Amino acid sequence: MALVRAAVVPAIGSPLEITGIELPEPGPGQVRVKLAAAGVCHSDLSLSNGTMRVPLPAVLGHEGAGTVLAVGPDVTHLAPGDEVVLNWAPSCGTCHPCTLGEVWLCANALTGAARTHARRADDGTGLHPGLNVAAFAEETVVDAACVLPAPAGVPLTDAALLGCAVLTGYGAVHHAAKVRSGETVAVFGVGGVGLATLQAARIAGASTIVAVDVSPEKEELARAAGATHYLIASDTTPREIRGLTGKQGVDVAVECVGRAVTIRTAWESTRRGGRTTVVGIGGKDQQVTFNALEIFHWGRTLAGCVYGNCDPARDLPVLADHVRAGRLDLGALVTERIALDGIPAAFDNMLAGKGGRALVVF
Numbered sequence: 029m030a031l032v033r034a035a036v037v038p039a040i041g042s043p044l045e046i047t048g049i050e051l052p053e054p055g056p057g058q059v060r061v062k063l064a065a066a067g068v069c070h071s072d073l074s075l076s077n078g079t080m081r082v083p084l085p086a087v088l089g090h091e092g093a094g095t096v097l098a099v100g101p102d103v104t105h106l107a108p109g110d111e112v113v114l115n116w117a118p119s120c121g122t123c124h125p126c127t128l129g130e131v132w133l134c135a136n137a138l139t140g141a142a143r144t145h146a147r148r149a150d151d152g153t154g155l156h157p158g159l160n161v162a163a164f165a166e167e168t169v170v171d172a173a174c175v176l177p178a179p180a181g182v183p184l185t186d187a188a189l190l191g192c193a194v195l196t197g198y199g200a201v202h203h204a205a206k207v208r209s210g211e212t213v214a215v216f217g218v219g220g221v222g223l224a225t226l227q228a229a230r231i232a233g234a235s236t237i238v239a240v241d242v243s244p245e246k247e248e249l250a251r252a253a254g255a256t257h258y259l260i261a262s263d264t265t266p267r268e269i270r271g272l273t274g275k276q277g278v279d280v281a282v283e284c285v286g287r288a289v290t291i292r293t294a295w296e297s298t299r300r301g302g303r304t305t306v307v308g309i310g311g312k313d314q315q316v317t318f319n320a321l322e323i324f325h326w327g328r329t330l331a332g333c334v335y336g337n338c339d340p341a342r343d344l345p346v347l348a349d350h351v352r353a354g355r356l357d358l359g360a361l362v363t364e365r366i367a368l369d370g371i372p373a374a375f376d377n378m379l380a381g382k383g384g385r386a387l388v389v390f
Contacts, residue, residue: 089163225284282305
């Protein structure tokens with residue numbers, strides 16, 4: 029057992045605890061990774077407050093990158109010293125979605141989260157890995173399927189963002205909504221995923237890119253990411269967006285918040301026959317309503333988007349090419365670099381709608 033520091037959520041709604049945990053040596057099919065950085069994602073907040081369920085107590089964190097320290101006895105494709113990006117949703121390749129090529133919907137992707145992978149140093153309590161990989165820790169032990177080679181030419185701390193925010197935002201634009209050059213796009217919510225979505229819309233060649241958020245302070249971030257217009261969210265947002273798009277509405281609206289009112293606003297901001305893509309994760313209490321006539325009349329498509337509809341093994345090299353060519357700026361997503369004990373404050377900032385991505389740098 030090795031003693032490392034980690035952020036542990038003891039129970040739903042309880043404050044995160046920064047404490048020592050004991051990690052075992054990697055067993056068959058496992059690797060041990062020393063984290064370089066981990067992004068603080070809204071999904072981690074959703075796990076801590078019970079919006080998404082996970083066995084507790086758990087070590088959270090699912091967006092990370094680091095260096096392999098040790099491998100299990102039967103792992104031959106990885107070696108100590110390899111730099112890797114964590115893949116929190118590895119596909120099994122055999123379930124029904126996987127056989128259809130929809131690996132982002134793999135039925136077995138999160139089976140590893142049910143195991144106990146560590147224990148508290150103070151009382152020996154078993155700990156689960158929040159979304160398979162437990163990245164809010166100095167080190168972690170994961171299944172070998174949960175790591176991918178870190179792309180060459182991308183700083184390892186920045187590469188952590190590829191594991192969730194960038195794959196999700198890029199995939200929402202290029203895979204789920206399939207934005208075409210010249211189309212108009214609105215992005216609702218300018219957090220880490222929203223900023224990645226704005227950059228992806230710019231890379232896709234969107235002609236008008238409207239960023240919408242509740243915070244005036246995010247305008248500079250949004251415009252740097254590619255937004256041509258910035259709106260403060262209000263009851264008049266759909267009308268304002270139609271005013272920017274020849275009274276039509278945008279071809280594509282991407283909702284990155286996960287709230288019923290925002291999803292409804294995104295829908296109303298989409299042109300007749302356009303596509304509304306929902307990336308944000310909302311709770312069961314967030315009920316969105318439509319009447320039958322408007323569904324027929326507007327002919328819009330409303331679709332959910334899981335993990336950007338991405339295949340990480342396929343898409344990471346594509347993203348790396350964009351980074352190396354200067355088209356994708358990973359550092360622009362990060363508005364604060366923090367230590368482990370800064371995660372609770374980062375959660376508070378997310379709840380308050382402040383900033384982009386907070387990055388834990390070890």
